[in-house]
Amino acid sequence: MIELRHLRYFIAVAEELNFRRAAERVHIDQTPLSRTIRDLEDRWGVTLFIRAPRRLELTPAGAKLLDHARSLLIRLERARRAVRAVDARYREPLRIGVDDSTVQPRLAECLSRWRQLVPDVSVELTEMHAAELLVALRNEEVDVGFSFGLQDDEAIAQQPAWHSPMVAIVSPEHELAERTAVSWTELLSFPLIACTAAFHPGLYQQVASILRQQGLFPVIAAEARTLSGYLTRVAVGQGVGVADADHMRTLQRSDVVVLPLAEPAHFTTYVLYKHQRFGLSQPVQRFLTHVSTLM
Structure with a gap:
């Protein structure tokens, strides 16, 4: 034998x-x-x-x-x-890690459509910090991830999933709060609340790229580790901020005023996965194809 x-x-x-x-x-x-x-x-x-x-x-x-x-x-x-x-009990779920700053309706829409397209493959969703998501992808604890971007890693692919308009946010008492739109120059004449590069590298890099393109070097009033901390600092008037429109529509906070930017810009949400020597599994390949249709 x-x-x-x-x-x-x-x-x-x-x-x-x-x-x-x-x-x-x-x-x-x-x-x-x-x-x-x-x-x-x-x-x-x-x-x-x-x-x-x-x-x-x-x-x-x-x-x-x-x-x-x-x-x-x-x-x-x-x-x-x-x-x-013929036995759904043994079907492996698609394990998806989500950067905890990614609370957009587009993600829910993506997963809802996937469920309709492939009802026999369940989804196992796990929220985590950006650094935790990178480790989980490296260790193959999740199959794919969603984030505004992680630190560069040759083992991890980062592909654009969708874009969301970037908007300005100020406190209701701020002098810009009554405006219908605001330019980058006007907004960043006031101190800016920033996110920390260590906790949200993708958001930090995307905002930094826009500021370089605009030739702006704002005064940083404070740095926030979490989305709630970021919005709270803006709400109490510590500084102005920028956010993505999808997030703000989801949160609907009455203590933060959302203003369109006169010079349009956007945030990019990425879908991430680990390169595999012998190719990706069929469910992961199919899911990535599904995500590509959402752009």
């Missing part, structure tokens, strides 16, 4: 013809991989590989087993999918 791991390890070695590369492929050390192949040969009483210095070759018996092993694993995978397709 042999186990499935014997066939999986054998296929990896037969296709790579290199124990080191095969070990990396199946995520085990080279020694137990080599031992498993020897065990398979001993159990069946055959020689599957010609082991020459700096060279590994399949024997005729090994070539024949490779054909059968591939066929068996394909049939087994088809059987697994067929069984799981």
Whole structure:
């Protein structure tokens, strides 16, 4: 009797013809991989590989087993999918991490449409800070994420999901509060409430980019770690601020006045995922295609 791991390890070695590369492929050390192949040969009483210095070759018996092993694993995978397709209890959810500053209606709309399109794939939603989201994506604790942007990481892809207009926000007592629109120059003649780069790197970078384009260098009145702290500082008159229109429509705070900007700008929300050596799973690929239709 042999186990499935014997066939999986054998296929990896037969296709790579290199124990080191095969070990990396199946995520085990080279020694137990080599031992498993020897065990398979001993159990069946055959020689599957010609082991020459700096060279590994399949024997005729090994070539024949490779054909059968591939066929068996394909049939087994088809059987697994067929069984799981009729038992929703074993369907893996799509795990989505959400930066806790992303409370836009567009996200709810995105997930609602996904549920209508793919009702058999459930969604597991987890809110977290930007730094936590980056770690969760790296460790594959979530499949995809939504954020205004994370720190650059070569392992993580960040693709635009949608845009939201940028608006000015001031306290009701502020002298700009009665205006129907305000220019960047007018707004930033007053001290600005900023978000911290460490807690909200995407928001910080997007605002900084707009300010560079406008050639503006505002006085920073204070820095906020959370969205509620940011809005509270604006509401009590510590400084002016900028926010995205979708957030402000959602929150509907009476203690903050929202003003359109005379020179339009927007915030970008990104969908994030980890690059995979052997490609993304089918549900993740399908979800990313769905998100791309929302732009």
